[in-house]
Amino acid sequence: MSRVAYVNGVYAPHGEAVIHVEDRGFQFADGVYEVWSVFDGRLADFDGHMDRLFRSLDELKIAHPMGRGALAAVLRETVRRNRVRNGIVYLQVTRGTARRDHPFPSGDVAPSVVVTARSMNRTAMEAGARKGVAVITQPDIRWGRCDIKSVGLLANVLAKQAAKERGAYEAWMVDEMGLVTEGSSTNAWIVDKDGKLRTRDTQANILRGITRAAVMTLIAEQGLELDERPFSVEEAKQAREAFITSASAYVTPVVSIDGATIGDGKPGPIALRLRELYLEKARDEAA
Structure with a gap:
């Protein structure tokens, strides 16, 4: 057709x-x-x-x-x-x-x-999520109003291409202080070594992800601890779990960052559970 x-x-x-x-x-x-x-x-x-x-x-x-x-x-x-x-x-x-x-x-x-x-192809997407994805890190060279969902995405394109060339799914942007801002087309999350969910706050010039907000609601409903606070690349590599969120990736587990294995190298239970809950809620409430 x-x-x-x-x-x-x-x-x-x-x-x-x-x-x-x-x-x-x-x-x-x-x-x-x-x-x-x-x-x-x-x-x-x-x-x-x-x-x-x-x-x-x-x-x-x-x-x-x-x-x-x-x-x-x-x-x-x-x-x-x-x-x-x-x-x-x-x-x-x-x-x-x-x-x-x-x-x-x-x-x-x-x-x-x-x-x-x-x-x-949702079947292929689910298979990918069950396997987990790799991300790399890249300097964040984007303009200063990333809270606006502008079509000016050249810096994002370059980061995504760098990820592709290195066999990764996504690139996480890193600011001048060594802290992760967000992905080239996703929001970035970890479950830190203390078991706390972390993602960067939206006052730090990142996109106010709609899937991010939906997942935050699910986290509260599940009684999980969330800290809207930036994390460094090193903290991410030492995390128990990592994952990304977006309208097309939903909640997708990350199993390596710059080649470093996250946790046991398999999608973590919290990320997989949040994906399941998000998909269930998104289907039920779609308009």
Whole structure:
């Protein structure tokens, strides 16, 4: 089945969907995006992602392209037209199309909206989670507003490519103090040597992960101890467990960091339990 994309009011075959050459997302990375997991044709963590989308738009002073209800309808229709039962739906909003110039264009320029959806092999994903993944570390060279989910992801791309070239799944960013900030496309977690869950606080210029927030709720419900505090690379290597969270990775155990084995080299029980709980809740509450 051929894929279908939504671009500025039109549903078109994926290979024919285009934007203008002077769209500011293409010219300046002047835009934001969101990704929802799709379970049984429904969108997981719907409100959290929508809230973050509008916050990102407001932080960049990009006009809202349409109301929340209309945008939700476009997302769901794109999922339907692509017959996605289990997968992801991607939304991108840019400042729009205007003659190339650094300042914002006039207020009558409409934002550009692009939506795509695709299926994912959940069986393969589960097998990967049961095996665990490797991560490497990279210097964090990103811009100073990583709390905004901007399409300007070149530093993330370079980090992810470095991970791929070294046979790893993800790269964890490390700041000038040697502390882990987050992954190139995920939030970073450990269960430290004292058995305490740790992840960096969102006041430290990291993305306010929606899956991260959902997992924090599960941690509280399970009565586990959580410390929103940064950890060093060395602390991570000495941890009992490590894992990552994101809309597409859910909760995925990490079994090595820069080649150093974490724990016994197998996915830890806390990470696996949190993954199970998250998937159960995400499916039940998907909208």
